[in-house]
Amino acid sequence: MLRYDLIKTILDKSNSSPIVSNLGPTSDELWQATNELELHPRNRNFYTYGSMGLCSSIALGIAINTSEKVISIDGDGSLLMNLGTLSTIGRVSPVNLIIIVCDNEMWAQTGYQPTATAFNTELEKVAKSCGFKNTFKCTNINEFKNIFTKSLKQNGPTMIVAKTKETGTFPDVTPVEPEFTTYRFRNSMLNNTKDKL
């Protein structure tokens, strides 16, 4: 499945839930898909440009401070760099956290080098052994749609490993300023009942 289709599905089903995205193409595609679906500025998108490995850690911090569902769209290479975060999430066990890993089995943005998931590491099994309540792996978009829709109604923490394919091209880097992302996101969480999007 394509990461872009997965991201559009997430946006379509998530209402105003906070979404934290991995650096690089994941954040660029989240911005583009938000644009395509006419949801801009969607203040609850948190683009983690530059913060490799911290996507799910940031999502954990948000999840323990809200009762809303919080969605992390992580990458295999980034999550492998900070694998300890799965152990921390398993320990804290936030019921409202959903982690989706776009597992293309590579560090795509830096030249398609294979990661450990192309060999022996299975991230859904790692999550399970860390104490995640629900863990899934899927390879096509319909499967993902079903799992994600169900996960929005269930208590987590939940891990969905989505096997994604690269197209060979990346979207343009989007003009997102980290300072504005923080400002918009924080305000939208503080103004809980209005202007969420």
Ligand SMILES: Cc1ncc(C[n+]2csc(CCOP(=O)(O)OP(=O)(O)O)c2C)c(N)n1
């Ligand atoms: C600490 C740190 N090391 C390395 C990089 C360079 N870098 C940027 S994106 C990336 C690959 C990320 O891989 P993954 O999370 O699997 O995302 P993908 O590119 O496959 O979408 C790397 C190594 C960085 N930004 N920060």
Ligand SMILES: [Mg+2]
């Ligand atoms: Mg990757």
